[in-house]
Amino acid sequence: MKPTVYDIAAEAGVSLATVDRVLNDRPGVRQPTRERVRAAIEKLGFVRDVAAANLAKSRVYPLTFILPNNDNSFMQALRAEVEAARLRGPTERTAISVVTVPAFDTEALVSALELPLAEKSAGIAVVAVDDSSVRRAVDRLEEEGIPVVTLVSDLAESRRTHFAGVDNEAAGRTAAGLMGRFLYGQEGAIAVVAGSLKVRDHRQRLDGFMAGLAADCPGLTVLPVLEGLDEPARVHGLVSELLKDRPDLLGLYSLGAGNRGLIRALAERQEKTRLPVVVHELTEHTRAALKDGLIDIVLNQDAGHEVRSAIRVLKARADGQGVIAAQERIRLDIFLKDNLP
Amino acid sequence: MKPTVYDIAAEAGVSLATVDRVLNDRPGVRQPTRERVRAAIEKLGFVRDVAAANLAKSRVYPLTFILPNNDNSFMQALRAEVEAARLRGPTERTAISVVTVPAFDTEALVSALELPLAEKSAGIAVVAVDDSSVRRAVDRLEEEGIPVVTLVSDLAESRRTHFAGVDNEAAGRTAAGLMGRFLYGQEGAIAVVAGSLKVRDHRQRLDGFMAGLAADCPGLTVLPVLEGLDEPARVHGLVSELLKDRPDLLGLYSLGAGNRGLIRALAERQEKTRLPVVVHELTEHTRAALKDGLIDIVLNQDAGHEVRSAIRVLKARADGQGVIAAQERIRLDIFLKDNLP
DNA sequence: TGGTTTTTGAGGTACGTAAATCAGAAAATG
DNA sequence: CATTTTCTGATTTACGTACCTCAAAAACCA
Helix, strand or coil, X not given: CCCCHHHHHHHHCCCHHHHHHHHCCCCCCCXXXXXXXXXXXXXXXXXXXXXXXXXXXXXXXXXXXXXXXXXXXXXXXXXXXXXXXXXXXXXXXXXXXXXXXXXXXXXXXXXXXXXXXXXXXXXXXXCCCCCHHHHXXXXXXXXXXXXXXXXXXXXXXXXXXXXXXXXXXXXXXXXXXXXXXXXXXXXXXXEEEECCCCCHHHHHHHHHHHHHHHHHCCCEEECCCEECCCCHHHHHHHHHHHHHHCCCCCEEEECCCCHHHHHHHXXXXXCCCCCCEEEECCCHHHHHHHHHXXXXXXXXXXXXXXXXXXXXXXXXXXXXXXXXXXXXXXXXXEECHHHCC | CCCCHHHHHHXXXXXXXXXXXXXXXXXXXXXXXXXXXHHHHHHHXXXXXXXXXHHXXXXXXXXXXXXXXXXXXXXXXXXXXXXXXXXXXXXXXXXXXXXXXXXXXXXXXXXXXXXXXXXXXXXXEECCCCCHHHHHHHHHHHHCCCCEXXXXXXXXXXXXXXXXXXCHHHHHHHHHHXXXXXXXXXXXXXXXXXXXXXXXXXXXXXXXXXXXXXXXXXXXXXXXXXXXXXXXXXXXXXXXXXXXXXXXXXXXXXXXXXXXXXXXXXXXXXXXXXXXXXXXXXXXXXXXXXXXXXXXXXXXXCHHHHHHHHHHHHHHHHCCCCCCHHHHCCCCEEECHHHCC
């Protein structure tokens, strides 16, 4: 039988009230008594029944998600997943509020983090913009005891509790590893399309890609990075031109969004020579292009996993509980047309 | 505020006892009254608080895991994960029993499924051997209302509730897709090493691999499959001989266990020509070989995820609850040296 | 109609913990 | 020593549901 608070009280020779005071860090217990209770807890291996405790407290976890208003498929999916989690709230004792802020707007993000709503939360999940003012705002929240989880995009050197997202540098290296193996022994140029190198995840992916290529593929060089601003039309223009100008191109790595434009450009391509293409984020469009053989690999992060993981971590942290680390690692999904879900 | 049983009683104009009888399918309520209560539940959007219900019932989920006594790294890891889950039992209201049976022993497996222990379980997870007698035993349990989840290896055409494992045919196709891209345009032979083609997962991986290769890689042929019985020494012998006899070999796909032997054979290899290698299951050895560049790709299934998913599904089924489908999909992990966890 | 059976209501206890109150004991203070 | 302050114990209520008993009401049958 699992020990209960009654067993602890009996073992320590104190009353239920005292056990409760110790368990919930309430004042009014002398140090020696505290120790006795702690010893009893230790000895009996007592673990508080979180479900019962939450029931007694009528606990709900008010969580705040701060999300950018980006218009690309991935962010849309992310917002949809947060909304789905919000609807599950009653069952999971969460009360999720969503704050949407303009994309890449540091000031707006900081304001959102300073909102009274945020400060009343049991935890905050935020798609971070890597900036010192944001870092300060996050650190302040953590200092006040409000756990912050960065979602999708991390905040370097900050006190945030956890990062629920993929390792973007590893993603870039992986893209390079695949590309290098696809083009084994060949010499020539590869093109990279990014959204904007001002965004941390894109920068990291690029760094990883360059490092991986430099380390393992001496024959391959990278053309100047094209910045498509994650806009399909712009990406289409850039890639069309590229394909026209460089018929000798060996491969293509798109590490940002707006791949709809890239796919269109590929479909319009005249040369029927081989052109390995690696892109990020599985969407309706990239999935279709994968099936059609226009692209070879999609690297993906599962928005649903990220959201659910963020919630689990925040709830656990709010209770001072631990998490199963392996379960909270967000994996880089690698999709070929053969293993699509 | 979330509606409670009291709200339902008030709304339906009946007593708490009647609501309880309806909710828990107890007899003694006339049809019209039942309907009224159901309508009230519907109208107020009542959802039973599972935590409170479990508390009241002092519910524990007695679960049984039936695992083979295979000695390879993957099965060891699987057993370790089940053990870890067993230790988490008190916190998660589960009481996990583990039954170990001789590997590939159909009769032993059927006996285990007929054990009184199994029949008293709230759910059973089993590494299935694909056999009609096993199927019958599983179907019988499902008919008696005991949910069965197949783990790692599925049972075709059976009534099992769920399969917690990867799609092995897709895994084989993926291996072919990668291999084909690595060897683009080349013509020659690829070798396949399996454990035993009597095992369903291995058979499926092979089928997927052959199909993928046939569809996309006209120039590549497959040598007769080597069966290493998942034993490192035997695999070492087979692969050493292969490498000696076929210096023109283009690639190697190992879809079973015992890769320690394969890695040793690769390390001893004399020719320094390129030889792309794809293997299954991330272990201490395959991880090291990946880092050293002896192998290129490791396809993996996460044993921890499989076990935790099986438990979630069984608990949910025991309560007649739904699951988040996307969360329970076991993904095929693709590891290069660049994205190792 | 009377009697039987079925349905319903009322109320209580339990699960394991939180949180509050109040009284009494022990310790610290002057 | 008296007094204040700080601890501790005892007890109660609550959270939302399950499950039990007993009595009352309603429906059914002959």
